[in-house]
Amino acid sequence: MKRSTNRFLAGALFLGGLCLARPASAQVTIEVMNPRGEIPPPKTMGISPRVPSLDGKRIVLVDNGKFGADNFLAVIAQMLKQKYPSATIVMDPKPSAQTITDLPKWYPTVKQQGDLFIFGVGD
Amino acid sequence: MPGVYFTTTEFVDDAKSAAKDRGMPGIRMVALPADKYYRARATREELEPIAAAVYDQMVDDLVRPLTAEEAKPSQIQKQHENTNIKVTGTDYQDAYQKVNDLFLDSHWADGLPIVPPTPTLVKAMLTATTRSPDEVLGQAAPKNGTATVEKIAVNSVMAGAKPEYFPVILAAMDGFLDRHYDLTHVQASTGSFTPVVIVNGPIARELNFNSGIGMLGHGWRANSTVGRALRLSLLNLGQTWPAVNDMSLTGRLESYTFFTFAEDEAKSPWEPYDVSLGYKPEDSTVTVATSRNPAILGGGAVAPWTAQGILDAAVTQAKAVSGFMWVHSQTYILVLHPDCAYELGRLGYTRKSLEQWLYDHTSIPYEKLVEGSTGFGHAKVIDEIQQSIDDGRIRPDRAQIFREALKPGGKVPIVQSPDDFHIVVAGGSPGYSLLFSYPGPNWANETKKVRGATLTKAGQ
Numbered sequence: 001m002k003r004s005t006n007r008f009l010a011g012a013l014f015l016g017g018l019c020l021a022r023p024a025s026a027q028v029t030i031e032v033m034n035p036r037g038e039i040p041p042p043k044t045m046g047i048s049p050r051v052p053s054l055d056g057k058r059i060v061l062v063d064n065g066k067f068g069a070d071n072f073l074a075v076i077a078q079m080l081k082q083k084y085p086s087a088t089i090v091m092d093p094k095p096s097a098q099t100i101t102d103l104p105k106w107y108p109t110v111k112q113q114g115d116l117f118i119f120g121v122g123d
Numbered sequence: 124m125p126g127v128y129f130t131t132t133e134f135v136d137d138a139k140s141a142a143k144d145r146g147m148p149g150i151r152m153v154a155l156p157a158d159k160y161y162r163a164r165a166t167r168e169e170l171e172p173i174a175a176a177v178y179d180q181m182v183d184d185l186v187r188p189l190t191a192e193e194a195k196p197s198q199i200q201k202q203h204e205n206t207n208i209k210v211t212g213t214d215y216q217d218a219y220q221k222v223n224d225l226f227l228d229s230h231w232a233d234g235l236p237i238v239p240p241t242p243t244l245v246k247a248m249l250t251a252t253t254r255s256p257d258e259v260l261g262q263a264a265p266k267n268g269t270a271t272v273e274k275i276a277v278n279s280v281m282a283g284a285k286p287e288y289f290p291v292i293l294a295a296m297d298g299f300l301d302r303h304y305d306l307t308h309v310q311a312s313t314g315s316f317t318p319v320v321i322v323n324g325p326i327a328r329e330l331n332f333n334s335g336i337g338m339l340g341h342g343w344r345a346n347s348t349v350g351r352a353l354r355l356s357l358l359n360l361g362q363t364w365p366a367v368n369d370m371s372l373t374g375r376l377e378s379y380t381f382f383t384f385a386e387d388e389a390k391s392p393w394e395p396y397d398v399s400l401g402y403k404p405e406d407s408t409v410t411v412a413t414s415r416n417p418a419i420l421g422g423g424a425v426a427p428w429t430a431q432g433i434l435d436a437a438v439t440q441a442k443a444v445s446g447f448m449w450v451h452s453q454t455y456i457l458v459l460h461p462d463c464a465y466e467l468g469r470l471g472y473t474r475k476s477l478e479q480w481l482y483d484h485t486s487i488p489y490e491k492l493v494e495g496s497t498g499f500g501h502a503k504v505i506d507e508i509q510q511s512i513d514d515g516r517i518r519p520d521r522a523q524i525f526r527e528a529l530k531p532g533g534k535v536p537i538v539q540s541p542d543d544f545h546i547v548v549a550g551g552s553p554g555y556s557l558l559f560s561y562p563g564p565n566w567a568n569e570t571k572k573v574r575g576a577t578l579t580k581a582g583q
Contacts, residue, residue: 028218029211033240034204035231035277037268037360041199042146048125049194050186068164072129072155075167075174076181111124116185120129121155121164122138123313123370 051116056086060114063093069121076118090114126151127184129177133157133366137311140368144266149193151184153177204268207242226281230364233354233379237281248276251286252293253575260293261300263360264307265368270300270360275352278359282351285344288330290576291409292352295320298411298569299357305452305565309413310361311368317375318357319414319456319559320350320383321547323397324407326573326581332385336551339382350380376416382559384549390461391548392468397570399474406572407582410545412456413567414559415444422460422555430466433459433556438484444560445485445537448492448504450525451516453538454561454568456545457481460554474546482541486534505529 061073142150163169212218226232256273333343363369397408420436421428495504528535576582
C-alpha cells in the first residue's frame with residue numbers, strides 16, 4: 001500500500017512539474033535553396049617538368065602588355081644575362097591588346113621560340 | 124613548356140582561382156608586392172630592387188623538380204550545389220538572421236538583406252514562366268556555373284522580385300549568357316564596368332518600370348529588383364567575389380541594381396529602340412550591355428542647353444573613351460531625355476540619321492592616329508585596327524571602309540557601323556541626356572525578347 005502511494009505521489013509530482021515548467025521555445029527552421037550554379041569541373045593537368053638549370057636555355061620573356069610589364073621584364077632580362085651568360089633571352093611581347101581570340105594562335109609561337117617562359121605582370 | 128608567372132600580391136587569389144578554373148592548379152607564381160610594384164613600374168631603376176627581391180624565387184620555380192601533386196594534380200571534384208539547406212533559429216527572426224549570415228558568409232549575397240529563397244517562394248517565381256526549371260540558359264563566366272531557370276528563380280526571390288518580373292529577368296540573362304557576350308570582362312575586369320539593362324515594349328508599362336525622373340534611382344520595385352536579381356544571378360552563377368576573382372577596383376557605382384530602366388517610348392519622336400532593331404511593336408525586349416559610368420552630356424533644370432550642344436558633347440565624350448580603338452567591339456548608348464529627343468525630331472533627325480551623324484562626327488583623321496599608341500602595351504592604334512580587319516573581327520561588309528580609312532586623308536570610325544550608336548529616350552522633363560560607353564575588347568551588347576510570361580499580358 002505504501003509502495004503504491006509513493007508511486008502515485010511521484011507520478012503526480014512529475015506531471016505537476018511538466019505543467020509548471022516553462023513551455024519549450026518553438027524553434028523555427030527555414031529551408032532554403034542554394035543559389036549557386038554548379039560548375040562542371042575542368043580536367044586537371046599537371047605543369048611541365050622543370051629544367052635542371054637555366055644555363056644554355058632559351059628563355060622567353062612574355063610581356064602581357066600591362067603598363068610597366070616591359071620595364072619589369074627588361075630588368076629581369078638584364079639579371080638573367082648577368083647570371084646565365086650562356087642563356088638566350090627572347091623578348092616576346094603579346095602582339096595585341098586584344099586578349100581573347102588572338103591567344104590560341106599566339107601561344108604556339110611562344111613555344112617555338114624557347115625552352116622556358118616567364119610571363120608578367122598579371123593584374 | 125615550363126614557365127613561371129609574375130603577378131602582384133593583390134591578384135594572387137584571382138590568379139590561383141583562374142588557374143584552378145582552367146584545370147592547372149599547380150601553376151607556379153611569383154607575387155610582387157603590390158604596394159611597391161605599382162608605384163615603381165614606370166621606371167626600370169625603381170623596379171630593380173623589386174626584381175632583385177624575387178629573382179631567386181623565380182629561378183627556383185623554373186628549376187625545382189615538381190612535386191607529385193604538381194605533376195599530376197588530383198581531379199577537381201564537382202561541387203554539388205543543388206541540395207537545399209535547413210537553417211534553424213530560436214524563432215523566425217533568429218532563423219531569418221541566420222539565413223542572411225549564412226548567405227553572406229558563403230559569398231552568396233550582396234551585403235543587403237535577402238529574402239530567404241524557400242522552395243515555396245521559388246516555386247511561385249517559376250509559375251511566372253512557361254520555361255522549364257531545368258532549362259539551361261548557358262554557363263556563366265568566369266567560373267562557368269550552370270545557369271538554369273530554377274537557379275535564376277532562386278536569385279530572383281533573394282532579390283525581392285515579384286514573380287511577374289521573372290520573364291524579364293530571364294530575357295536579360297539570355298543576353299548576358301549569349302555566347303557572343305563577353306561576360307568575363309564585366310564580371311572580373313579591374314575596369315569597374317557596370318551592366319546597363321534597358322526594358323522595351325508593353326511589359327515595361329505593365330510592370331511599371333520607371334523611365335522618367337529618377338529612372339536610375341531607387342523607389343521603383345521593378346527597376347530595383349530586376350536589377351538586383353541580375354546582380355545576384357551573375358554573382359552566384361559565375362561565382363565571383365570582390366578582390367577574389369571580381370577585381371573591379373572601385374566596385375561598380377550601381378553594383379546592387381545595375382543601370383536598369385525602361386525606354387520612355389511614349390515620349391520618343393521615333394519608333395521604340397527595339398523596333399529599330401527589327402522587333403515588333405507588340406514584342407517586349409531586354410537589352411543588356413556593358414558600360415563605363417555614364418557621362419552627363421547636358422540638360423537639366425537650371426543651366427541652358429541645346430540639342431546641338433548635347434550632340435557635340437556626345438561626340439567629345441565618345442572620342443575621349445575610345446582610346447584603345449577596339450573598333451570591332453566598341454558600342455555607345457546615347458540616352459536622350461525627352462525634351463532633347465523632341466527637339467532633334469523637330470530638326471528632322473530620325474534615329475538612323477542621328478546614328479549616322481554620330482558615326483561621321485566621331486571618326487578620327489588618320490593623321491591623328493598614325494603614331495598613336497593604344498596605351499596598352501606595345502600595340503599601336505592603326506596596327507590594332509588593321510589586325511581587326513585581317514582576322515575578321517571587323518565584319519567583311521565593313522572592312523573596306525576601314526581599309527580606305529587607314530590611309531592619308533582617311534577618317535577612321537570609332538565603331539564598326541552607325542548602328543553601334545544605340546539611341547534610347549528616357550529621363551524626365553526636364554532631364555539630362557547621358558552617354559554610356561563601352562571601349563571593351565570584345566562584344567558586350569545583346570537584345571533578347573521576353574517570352575513565356577504567364578502572369579502578364581505582355582511577354583507571353
